[in-house]
Amino acid sequence: MTQMNYEQFAQELDAIKLNTMAKVGDKDAKYIRRVIRWQRYTGWSGRIMLLTGLIHPALWVLGILLLAVSKILDNMEIGHNVMHGQYDWMNDKFINSQNFEWDIACDGKSWNRVHNFEHHTYTNVIGKDRDFGYGLLRLSNDFRWKVKNLWQFITYINLSLLFQWGIAYHELAAERVFIGKKKEGRDQRTPHSELKHRFFSKGARQILKDYVLFPLLAGPLFLWVLVGNLIANLLRNLWTSTIIFCGHFTEHVHTFTEASIENETRGQWYYRQALGSSNIQGSKGFHVMTGHLSFQIEHHLFPDLPSSRYQEVAPQVQAVFKKYQLQYNTGSFATQYSSVLKRILKYSLPNAA
Amino acid sequence: MLSTTLNKLSLWFLHHRAFSGYIEPVMQQFKPAWRQGLYRAQVIDVTKTIGDFVHITLQPQPQWKVHQAGQHVEFTAELNGRLLTRIFTIASSPEQYAKHKIITLVIKCNELGRFTPLLADELSINSWINISAAQGDFTFNDSLINRDENKAKSSVENTTKPAVMVAGGSGITPMYSMLSEHLSATSAPVYLRYIAPENQHQFVESLELLAKKHSNFTVEFMTRAEHAAKPLTLSAEAQVYCCGPQGLMLDIETLSKNAGANFYQEHFSLAPIVTEDGVDVDVTVTLNGKAFTASNQQNLLTQLETQNAPVIRGCGIGVCHQCQCTKKSGLVKNLLTGDVSDSGEQIIQLCISQPLSDLEVSI
Ligand code: FES
Numbered sequence: 001m002t003q004m005n006y007e008q009f010a011q012e013l014d015a016i017k018l019n020t021m022a023k024v025g026d027k028d029a030k031y032i033r034r035v036i037r038w039q040r041y042t043g044w045s046g047r048i049m050l051l052t053g054l055i056h057p058a059l060w061v062l063g064i065l066l067l068a069v070s071k072i073l074d075n076m077e078i079g080h081n082v083m084h085g086q087y088d089w090m091n092d093k094f095i096n097s098q099n100f101e102w103d104i105a106c107d108g109k110s111w112n113r114v115h116n117f118e119h120h121t122y123t124n125v126i127g128k129d130r131d132f133g134y135g136l137l138r139l140s141n142d143f144r145w146k147v148k149n150l151w152q153f154i155t156y157i158n159l160s161l162l163f164q165w166g167i168a169y170h171e172l173a174a175e176r177v178f179i180g181k182k183k184e185g186r187d188q189r190t191p192h193s194e195l196k197h198r199f200f201s202k203g204a205r206q207i208l209k210d211y212v213l214f215p216l217l218a219g220p221l222f223l224w225v226l227v228g229n230l231i232a233n234l235l236r237n238l239w240t241s242t243i244i245f246c247g248h249f250t251e252h253v254h255t256f257t258e259a260s261i262e263n264e265t266r267g268q269w270y271y272r273q274a275l276g277s278s279n280i281q282g283s284k285g286f287h288v289m290t291g292h293l294s295f296q297i298e299h300h301l302f303p304d305l306p307s308s309r310y311q312e313v314a315p316q317v318q319a320v321f322k323k324y325q326l327q328y329n330t331g332s333f334a335t336q337y338s339s340v341l342k343r344i345l346k347y348s349l350p351n352a353a
Numbered sequence: 354m355l356s357t358t359l360n361k362l363s364l365w366f367l368h369h370r371a372f373s374g375y376i377e378p379v380m381q382q383f384k385p386a387w388r389q390g391l392y393r394a395q396v397i398d399v400t401k402t403i404g405d406f407v408h409i410t411l412q413p414q415p416q417w418k419v420h421q422a423g424q425h426v427e428f429t430a431e432l433n434g435r436l437l438t439r440i441f442t443i444a445s446s447p448e449q450y451a452k453h454k455i456i457t458l459v460i461k462c463n464e465l466g467r468f469t470p471l472l473a474d475e476l477s478i479n480s481w482i483n484i485s486a487a488q489g490d491f492t493f494n495d496s497l498i499n500r501d502e503n504k505a506k507s508s509v510e511n512t513t514k515p516a517v518m519v520a521g522g523s524g525i526t527p528m529y530s531m532l533s534e535h536l537s538a539t540s541a542p543v544y545l546r547y548i549a550p551e552n553q554h555q556f557v558e559s560l561e562l563l564a565k566k567h568s569n570f571t572v573e574f575m576t577r578a579e580h581a582a583k584p585l586t587l588s589a590e591a592q593v594y595c596c597g598p599q600g601l602m603l604d605i606e607t608l609s610k611n612a613g614a615n616f617y618q619e620h621f622s623l624a625p626i627v628t629e630d631g632v633d634v635d636v637t638v639t640l641n642g643k644a645f646t647a648s649n650q651q652n653l654l655t656q657l658e659t660q661n662a663p664v665i666r667g668c669g670i671g672v673c674h675q676c677q678c679t680k681k682s683g684l685v686k687n688l689l690t691g692d693v694s695d696s697g698e699q700i701i702q703l704c705i706s707q708p709l710s711d712l713e714v715s716i
Pocket of ligand 1: 669673674675676703704705
């Protein structure tokens with residue numbers, strides 16, 4: 001591996017990105033607006049159908065599913081990708097990384113800073129990428145084993161169910177660290193009080209909206225709507241956390257040490273992204289529902305390439321990987337997810353082989 | 354009141370600062386180019402003329418309020434998925450809008466930049482674009498016009514004050530609009546000097562027609578050399594209007610000052626002055642209203658950092674978007690792709706942007 005020609009590797013990947021970026025235009029703008037429309041339609045119809053539970057409970061269930069789909073589209077294909085700056089070139093007043101805010105407890109501005117900077121720059125570098133295990137799970141031998149790791153599978157289930165709150169808290173805490181580290185005398189853009197304010201105001205508004213406002217608007221159907229919203233949010237949490245875990249915590253995903261990334265070249269950075277992520281195979285619709293995080297490898301190589309292009313670049317990336325004999329970590333949803341569960345269980349025990 | 358409440362609710366629960374922004378992609382299905390805060394206008398005609406100019410005739414939606422002669426609009430069009438915005442003066446008169454509900458923009462296509470060269474080819478007839486409300490205060494001085502309502506009290510002195518107009522290149526557009534609108538209402542002498550390269554003058558026929566119709570109006574078409582050879586002479590009571598390249602406006606301003614004449618100019622600069630690549634030149638970067646100096650040879654982030662500007666550094670290699678800010682005007686080159694931006698508003702990453710002209714940015 002050490003003899004790998006990183007420079008050439010980087011050039012080939014850069015070429016894929018430049019060629020694809022040159023094609024980005026009308027088609028991609030239409031695509032993201034179409035997804036936004038579907039997000040609106042599913043959301044509106046879902047909320048209305050929650051009110052029809054008295055006619056037939058199946059309609060209520062359908063309403064929940066539609067609302068969950070709407071929330072997933074908002075968080076994954078729209079929010080995550082727009083906030084990565086993938087659609088900034090459109091110059092749209094609302095569809096851009098500076099202004100977009102998503103329908104989730106986590107404040108977009110905090111997430112944007114921490115996720116884009118920490119997670120994408122220091123992907124899977126132990127001690128730097130705090131997304132690796134979210135400080136809750138032991139997912140490699142790089143971490144010292146603690147007794148609490150014995151029941152980390154249950155911790156994982158809880159984290160999945162409450163994923164939006166976990167992320168909200170996690171990003172806030174990370175931002176504190178991130179900002180605390182900033183040089184003295186510099187304009188510290190986000191004071192702690194404001195971070196706290198953001199966490200609570202965004203979180204409170206989310207609770208107010210789904211568990212007070214909409215149920216109240218439903219009048220006598222208060223409970224139908226409240227429970228419906230709760231289930232929709234849970235479904236969204238489970239889905240997003242599952243997909244995200246499949247992207248980084250499958251068995252063969254590598255980790256890196258801080259020392260190994262000193263003076264890292266662009267080629268080495270690409271290499272680390274390549275081995276730190278895993279893909280999931282599936283249909284077109286499945287990819288949209290995962291926000292194209294099923295192309296986690298491509299996303300990590302080219303975080304600001306519009307998601308509408310990941311399916312197109314994947315075979316090209318795979319060919320380059322083959323040439324350099326790198327493992328292109330991909331598999332069906334079942335394979336990847338069972339691989340994640342295995343990893344969580346494996347590292348529950350001290351010094352797993 | 355209703356819309357303020359709606360927007361508050363939208364901000365709290367729909368995460369959009371304007372409700373109309375939240376429903377925008379849906380509305381656009383029914384009304385093409387429907388955009389929050391902007392008016393829609395339909396393209397009626399696009400004509401290329403000599404000297405790389407394009408005349409665009411638009412029919413704004415009925416809610417659009419008529420402009421005053423000399424005012425401009427922000428013009429936004431979606432070209433290959435990108436929304437591009439530029440300021441253009443309305444060349445047609447308010448009277449024409451009142452009669453036919455159309456306005457005309459006259460645009461100089463400059464080869465640099467992504468926008469204007471594409472306009473003529475990409476704007477199809479009947480397609481929809483956006484315009485802002487008319488804005489700007491470069492308008493004909495009221496005292497020159499014999500408006501019906503102030504005819505009684507209009508002093509002889511005012512109405513006989515001569516007007517001198519100097520237009521350079523596409524700076525003719527506000528003048529043309531003012532002349533078409535106001536010539537019939539003034540008896541004072543009006544002189545227009547229109548400077549442009551040989552064979553690139555616009556509206557020649559119409560201007561000559563105006564001169565024939567109004568004995569108090571004279572027009573001279575000149576090249577820059579001819580203008581230099583025949584300096585303007587100004588009297589103290591002249592009302593001087595100027596629109597054109599920065600240099601020309603400065604010259605005429607000094608000239609007016611020396612003569613003691615009133616000077617009016619159009620402020621928005623026509624096209625940024627682009628520095629030559631490979632030659633180290635300092636440009637001015639205005640960040641949140643504060644001016645910094647930067648070389649056109651290096652990335653903006655490092656240069657602003659060393660001057661203690663409130664910028665944020667993340668990865669420094671164009672990945673993390675921490676250094677991102679909004680460029681209001683000016684040209685930058687993307688160091689990763691080599692792409693040269695156009696001069697309108699867009700989001701840029703400071704660490705991979707090299708300034709090519711004076712810039713205005715905000716964080
Ligand atoms: S500092 Fe990371 S993109 Fe500019």
